Amino acid sequence: MQELIIEAGRIERHYWLDLWRYRELFQVLAWRDLSVRYKQTVIGVLWALIRPFLTMLVFTVIFGRIAKLASDGTAPYALMVFAGMLPWTFFSTALAEASNSLITDANLISKVYFPRLIVPTATVVVAFVDFLISFCILMALMAWYRFLPNWQMLLLPIFVLLAFLASMGPALWITALNVRYRDFRYVIPFIVQFGLYVSPVGFSSSVIPEKWRLLYSINPMVGVIDGFRWCILGGQSPLYLPGLALSVVVTIFFLWFGVRRFRMMERSFADII
Amino acid sequence: MSDTAITVENLSKRYLIGHRFARRGARLTLREVVEREARNFTRKLADFARGRQIVQGDEVEEFWALKNISFDVKQGEALGIIGPNGAGKSTLLKILSRITEPTQGRVKIRGRVASLLEVGTGFHSELTGRENIYLNGAILGMTRTEIKRKFDEIVAFAEVEEFLDTPVKRYSSGMYVRLAFAVAAHLEPEILIVDEVLAVGDAAFQKKCLGKMSEVARQSRTVLFVSHNMGAIRTLTQKCILLEHGCIAASGNTENVIAAYLAKTLEVRAEALHTEDLEFFRRSRKDSSEAKIVRVGISGPYRESDLLPTIELGAKFTIEIHLAVYKALHGANVIMIIKTSQGEHVAVLASWDRDFGLSLEPGHHIVKVRINDLPLSPGRYFLDVGVDPTIDESCDVIFDYPLLSVVNDGQVVHWLERPWGVVHCQEVEWNAS
Numbered sequence: 001m002q003e004l005i006i007e008a009g010r011i012e013r014h015y016w017l018d019l020w021r022y023r024e025l026f027q028v029l030a031w032r033d034l035s036v037r038y039k040q041t042v043i044g045v046l047w048a049l050i051r052p053f054l055t056m057l058v059f060t061v062i063f064g065r066i067a068k069l070a071s072d073g074t075a076p077y078a079l080m081v082f083a084g085m086l087p088w089t090f091f092s093t094a095l096a097e098a099s100n101s102l103i104t105d106a107n108l109i110s111k112v113y114f115p116r117l118i119v120p121t122a123t124v125v126v127a128f129v130d131f132l133i134s135f136c137i138l139m140a141l142m143a144w145y146r147f148l149p150n151w152q153m154l155l156l157p158i159f160v161l162l163a164f165l166a167s168m169g170p171a172l173w174i175t176a177l178n179v180r181y182r183d184f185r186y187v188i189p190f191i192v193q194f195g196l197y198v199s200p201v202g203f204s205s206s207v208i209p210e211k212w213r214l215l216y217s218i219n220p221m222v223g224v225i226d227g228f229r230w231c232i233l234g235g236q237s238p239l240y241l242p243g244l245a246l247s248v249v250v251t252i253f254f255l256w257f258g259v260r261r262f263r264m265m266e267r268s269f270a271d272i273i
Numbered sequence: 274m275s276d277t278a279i280t281v282e283n284l285s286k287r288y289l290i291g292h293r294f295a296r297r298g299a300r301l302t303l304r305e306v307v308e309r310e311a312r313n314f315t316r317k318l319a320d321f322a323r324g325r326q327i328v329q330g331d332e333v334e335e336f337w338a339l340k341n342i343s344f345d346v347k348q349g350e351a352l353g354i355i356g357p358n359g360a361g362k363s364t365l366l367k368i369l370s371r372i373t374e375p376t377q378g379r380v381k382i383r384g385r386v387a388s389l390l391e392v393g394t395g396f397h398s399e400l401t402g403r404e405n406i407y408l409n410g411a412i413l414g415m416t417r418t419e420i421k422r423k424f425d426e427i428v429a430f431a432e433v434e435e436f437l438d439t440p441v442k443r444y445s446s447g448m449y450v451r452l453a454f455a456v457a458a459h460l461e462p463e464i465l466i467v468d469e470v471l472a473v474g475d476a477a478f479q480k481k482c483l484g485k486m487s488e489v490a491r492q493s494r495t496v497l498f499v500s501h502n503m504g505a506i507r508t509l510t511q512k513c514i515l516l517e518h519g520c521i522a523a524s525g526n527t528e529n530v531i532a533a534y535l536a537k538t539l540e541v542r543a544e545a546l547h548t549e550d551l552e553f554f555r556r557s558r559k560d561s562s563e564a565k566i567v568r569v570g571i572s573g574p575y576r577e578s579d580l581l582p583t584i585e586l587g588a589k590f591t592i593e594i595h596l597a598v599y600k601a602l603h604g605a606n607v608i609m610i611i612k613t614s615q616g617e618h619v620a621v622l623a624s625w626d627r628d629f630g631l632s633l634e635p636g637h638h639i640v641k642v643r644i645n646d647l648p649l650s651p652g653r654y655f656l657d658v659g660v661d662p663t664i665d666e667s668c669d670v671i672f673d674y675p676l677l678s679v680v681n682d683g684q685v686v687h688w689l690e691r692p693w694g695v696v697h698c699q700e701v702e703w704n705a706s
Binding site: 005006007024025027028032035036039040105107108109112113114180267268272 | 413
């Protein structure tokens with residue numbers, strides 16, 4: 001029979017095992033968030049299509065037409081923007097949804113035990129479904145421009161995973177902070193808005209001068225977005241490897257840091273929330 | 274000791290709570306407000322810098338919800354936990370179900386735990402009844418196959434077949450709690466931790482829940498059960514713990530612990546008489562509800578002694594309920610349960626039984642019930658009162674309120690050490706032939 005000891009400050013040895021044991025709760029919460037997301041809306045899931053599409057239009061006009069920035073190789077500007085929009089929207093939705101998730105589920109936290117990591121992680125599934133929907137727009141755009149993908153397209157899942165990890169790290173950290181200090185609720189929209197212009201979403205990162213390129217890649221989303229463009233535009237946008245490596249390192253660091261902070265603060269969630 | 278399911282050793286839990294200086298009467302000057310806000314701001318900033326939790330208020334105080342609690346629960350034993358509000362019962366259950374961490378001490382638990390601290394945790398109002406069964410089941414730790422297997426049983430228990438595919442936000446509050454309890458009632462853990470969840474639904478459903486719970490207790494599962502309903506505690510448990518101000522005030526045989534608790538309630542009543550404070554006895558009142566019970570008492574010839582209104586053996590009495598009505602009532606039902614100090618129900622009165630419904634405009638009202646045929650034996654009697662605007666919901670409930678004391682003041686002169694029973698029959702004709 002399993003024996004459990006509860007003590008102050010005890011590090012839970014079975015935490016990761018528990019996480020696995022509660023995988024059904026993860027599925028159920030993800031499914032709940034999904035089925036509730038567009039309830040009582042008129043156009044429902046179309047919102048997931050409209051938002052990235054309109055942003056793409058605006059960026060194409062401002063950066064492509066008015067500022068006349070160069071696209072990657074021969075790829076149409078709109079396509080390049082959209083290839084960047086995809087991971088960025090995924091990142092920002094995941095961050096925003098995850099960071100509020102614990103607060104929205106406050107009554108769950110204060111009444112039932114389960115590894116708290118499940119709640120913010122499950123919301124990322126919602127972001128992922130939105131991502132898949134937007135991916136259909138990308139397909140349509142590619143057909144419109146008669147742009148054929150190359151073999152690089154097959155490597156896209158790797159960068160999707162990278163985008164997931166890159167959003168998980170900061171998301172977990174901010175989620176945990178948000179429980180304790182609600183100030184972070186106001187910080188997130190700011191990060192998302194600010195990040196949209198700091199990351200190479202509306203423009204190609206080849207616009208950045210060579211000597212700043214490595215420094216620029218400290219932003220983990222730079223590596224992800226560049227990777228997406230490389231895959232989708234079929235090598236028209238060459239991959240800057242040192243930058244990618246740095247982005248991966250930063251991502252892993254944030255992931256480790258986020259999980260660690262989350263685990264440390266997790267124990268007091270029920271008391272503070 | 275292999276037959277111990279739960280061992281609790283020196284368990285303590287501290288909370289930080291904030292106070293706000295309230296200076297009633299005097300208005301704060303602008304300068305005082307600015308000073309106060311500035312002081313709060315610097316304190317919060319310092320807490321933030323040190324990574325500590327921030328507490329709202331002008332003054333932070335430590336509060337020990339539990340102090341050095343130790344006890345054991347054996348495998349297959351049902352343990353009741355009773356005590357006044359704020360005694361630490363819920364905190365204890367939260368620690369045992371791993372929701373929050375103790376500040377000191379340790380707990381050893383052997384077996385799979387399921388805890389039920391609230392009915393319908395995680396129910397989502399946009400989802401249908403069917404979907405919520407799966408959601409709630411998963412939250413309570415059931416696997417999907419387990420829920421599928423018991424699905425029909427759950428639906429039948431909750432009596433919501435026709436509304437399975439309706440979003441629960443369209444449910445009446447009665448249906449909602451029935452469904453929520455039904456899911457929880459079909460959990461099958463080795464250790465079940467239950468907080469005051471039986472105080473939901475109408476009386477018939479409560480009885481059904483109680484039946485289900487005693488079934489669980491009989492299946493040699495370990496049960497920890499918190500309730501304010503002494504009857505339920507008595508039916509379900511053999512052993513009990515009385516918690517008071519975070520300490521164990523009494524423990525052991527359920528009957529003895531309940532007696533100790535009710536004796537204490539009487540002491541509190543002494544203070545309540547001065548402050549007119551019913552809050553101690555109040556359960557489940559929503560701020561938005563239609564009416565509030567503001568006073569409970571009896572009228573008729575009685576004297577005040579032994580902290581309670583005291584009547585003579587055989588005297589008739591009238592129960593008076595003072596109600597503050599906020600929203601007009603249309604034919605509300607009033608339910609009263611007269612109980613002995615052991616918590617046994619002597620009489621259950623429902624105004625609807627006599628086709629009497631309260632229809633009152635907002636304002637202060639007094640409801641009187643004259644009871645002519647209840648010859649109580651000497652002893653102390655307690656009262657539960659509820660006002661139910663509709664069949665499914667109650668707007669205010671008072672529990673275990675010390676109502677009156679009956680004394681033998683010379684009405685009976687022979688054989689005074691007799692066991693009295695609950696009623697002392699007055700209109701008796703003896704005959705011999």
